[in-house]
Amino acid sequence: MAYQAPVRDQMFILRDVLEIETYANLPGFADASLDTVEQVLTEGAKFCEEVLAPINRNGDLEGCVWSPDNTVRTPKGFKEAYAAMVEAGWPALGSEPEYGGQGLPRVVNLAYSEMSSSANMAFxxxxxLTHGAYSAILAGGSDAQKDLYLPKLATGQWGGTMNLTEPQCGTDLGLLRTKAVPEADGTYRISGQKIWISGGEHDLAENIVHLVLARIEGAPAGVRGISLFIVPKYLPTADGGVGPRNEGVKCAGLEHKMGIHGNATCVMAYDEAKGWLIGEANAGLKLMFVMMNEARLGVGLQGLAQAEAAYQAAAAFAKDRLQGRSLSGPKNAEGPADPILVHPDVRRMLMDSKAILEGGRAFLLWAGLQGDLLHAHPDPAVREKASDYMGLMTPVLKAYFTDKGFKICSDAMQVHGGSGFTEHFPASQYLRDVRISLIYEGTNGVQALDLVGRKLAANGGRAVMTFFADVDAFVAEHEDEADLAPFIEGLKGAKAQLQEATMWLMQNGLQNPENAGAASTDYLHLFGLTGLAWMWAKLAIAADKRIKAGDADPYYARKLVTGRYFLERILPEAGAHLAKLKTGSALVMALDADAF
Structure with a gap:
């Protein structure tokens, strides 16, 4: 079965759950009526289904090819698809109009990005990554840098990358060695090696704008001495054209990877390449995290997107594959066997997937809306709250939905059985492609440590306390609605367990930091489940309202059934996470190193 974009589900969330029309007074939303958004997403779905999805398999099989002249050829069809994408304006959806963007809300761009990533993650x-480079320059670049680079990055005419990792340092950027030597004309000579650079070299765009972390000679040691530089493949001309080659920038090779073969993952060599400082010296990490945080939300979306594609393939296979008979009697009496969809264990895997995907889509789009409020709302208090939520939820969304995305892709392979383990079916590629999402932009273990070590304590715990207060207010508002009682009670229970876990961390993590470290992943998953419980309550309220208004579309009744499944079969995992995290670090750390 070919991938089908979930426009219907996205529109239900945007219209009925997030009610984006109520933000019509904000920049971007004024031009984003529901009719307009639906037209945009419908056309985006066609592009993803008809242009990107058909070259996904070829991208996996053919991969990218590096040549000794330091160039990279992308798989067949990628160059044409990229040109069509730029021509249609899809990269510019959420970018600022003053730089050639369409200025639509970030939440709409996020919905399109889900479809794009499901159809072809590598592409x-x-x-x-280009939009991430755009965001970093927008946040910290000079007016001249913005005017020169942003119009080309916004449209995708030029590509963009971020260069952090080096052979000796990944998460610990304080070990970074790439150096920057100032020149008399205000530029810098950048020298060093970067690895695992997605899109570091390719044949898709006219130019590639590398954002490179480096240390200016004499800078302080550690992360306090890191600066951020623009190092383009081709030196731009004053009018924004493509000038001569930046001779010190080379792709020294490609990584041979488990998945995402259609994306060029490069080893980049900088040998006195010409670069320009972005922002202030020794303040590069803060700017790079503008790009990193956007990328982390995008990676969480990748986990959900690959899971959606894998789920669709598994559901189609389960309807088609005949094997055995239903335990309650034949359902396909005229055939030799029943489709495997009749078997409860196959249903369990598909229902697990469906419940997490539909709740997760609402959670991610809710987060996208917070990004819009952060950037566009006139009320400082609303912006502060949105900023708190983005900081708190980003590690949760990145890690939880990539962990669950991998599990859903694994279950999709299981539904396929032996067929899924072969390359004749798409399950293998989805599983291989999604696996990197648990690792890059900060491993999921690092996300969990960031959550418990930094995000909970930020501003005196203001963000998590706001979350608890918002959930309490939501529960109080809907507590008397008998038809929705299971959803409200489920949310209340999950929130209580998360609050208990938070208090345990505050007490025991301060006494022994390893308690916090040992508890961090369970805490993050408990947070993810609580967020999903909140989203499922919102989805249920919206669906119930439609049904009571006389809408007989079975979509809404099915939504309630899926939500009840989440409450009864998935949410109970919250208790297990709470029990595990409260055991602390003693047994986790008990064995000496020789025991491993």
Missing amino acids: SMYPG
Whole structure:
């Protein structure tokens, strides 16, 4: 079965759950009526289904090819698809109009990005990283840098990358060695090696704008001495054209990877390459995290997107594959066997997937809306709250939905059985492609440590206390609605367990930091489940309202059934996470190193 974009589900969330029309007074939303958004997403779905999805398999099989002249050829069809994407304006959806963007809300762009990543994850990484470079320059670049680079990055005419990792340092950027030597004309000579650079070299765009972390000679040691530089493949001309080659920038090779073969993952060598400082010296990490945080939300979306594609393939296979008979009697009496969809264990895997995907889509789009409020709302208090939520939820969304995305892709292979383990079916590629999402942009273990070590304590715990207060207010508002009682009670229970876990961390993590470290992943998953319980309550309220208004579309009744499944079969995992995290670090750390 070919991938089908979930426009219907996205529109239900945007219209009925997030009610984006109520934000019509904000920049971007004024031009984003529901009719307009639906037209945009419907056309985006066609592009993803008809242009990107058909070259996904070829991208996996053919991969990218590096040549000794330091160039990279992308798989067949990628160059044409990229040109069509730029021509249609898809990269510019959420960018500022003053730089050639369409200025639509970030939440709408996020919905399109889900479809794009489901259809072809490897391809979609090229414009995704470009938008991250755009965001970093927008946040910290000079007016001249913005005017020169942003119009080309916004449209995708030029590509963009971020260069952090080096052979000796990944998460610990304080070990970074790439150096920057100032020149008399205000530029810098950048020298060093970067690895695992997505889209570091390719044949898709006219130019590639590398954002490179480096240390200016004499800078302080550690992360306090890191600066951020623009190092383009081709030196731009004053009018924004493509000038001569930046001779010190080379792709020294490609990584041979488990998945995402259609994306060029490069080893980049900088040998006195010409670069320009962005922002202030020694303040590069803060700017790079503008790009990193956007990328982390995008990676969480990748986990959900690959899971959606894998789920669709598994559901189609389960309807078609005949094997055995239903335990309650034949359902396909005229055939030799029943489709495997009749078997409860197959249903369990598909229902697990469906419940997490539909709740997760609402959670991610809710987060996208917070990004819009952060950037566009006139009320400082609303912006502060949105900023708190983005900081708190980003590690949860990145880690939880990539962990669950991998599980859903694994279950999709299981539904396929032996067929899924072969390359004749798509399950293998989805599983291989999604696996990197648990690792890059900060491993999921690092996300969990960030959550418990930094995000909970930020501003005196203001963000998590706001979350608890918002959930309490939501529960109080809907507590008397008998038809929705299971959803409200489920949310209340999950929130209580998360609050208990938070208090345990505050007490025991301060006494022994390893308690916090040992508890961090369980805490993050408990947070993810609580967020899903909140979203499922919102989805249920919206669906119930439609049904009571006389809408007989079975979509809404099915939504309630899926939500009840989440409450009864998935949410109970919250108790297990709470029990595990409260055991602390003693047994986790008990064995000496020789025991491993």
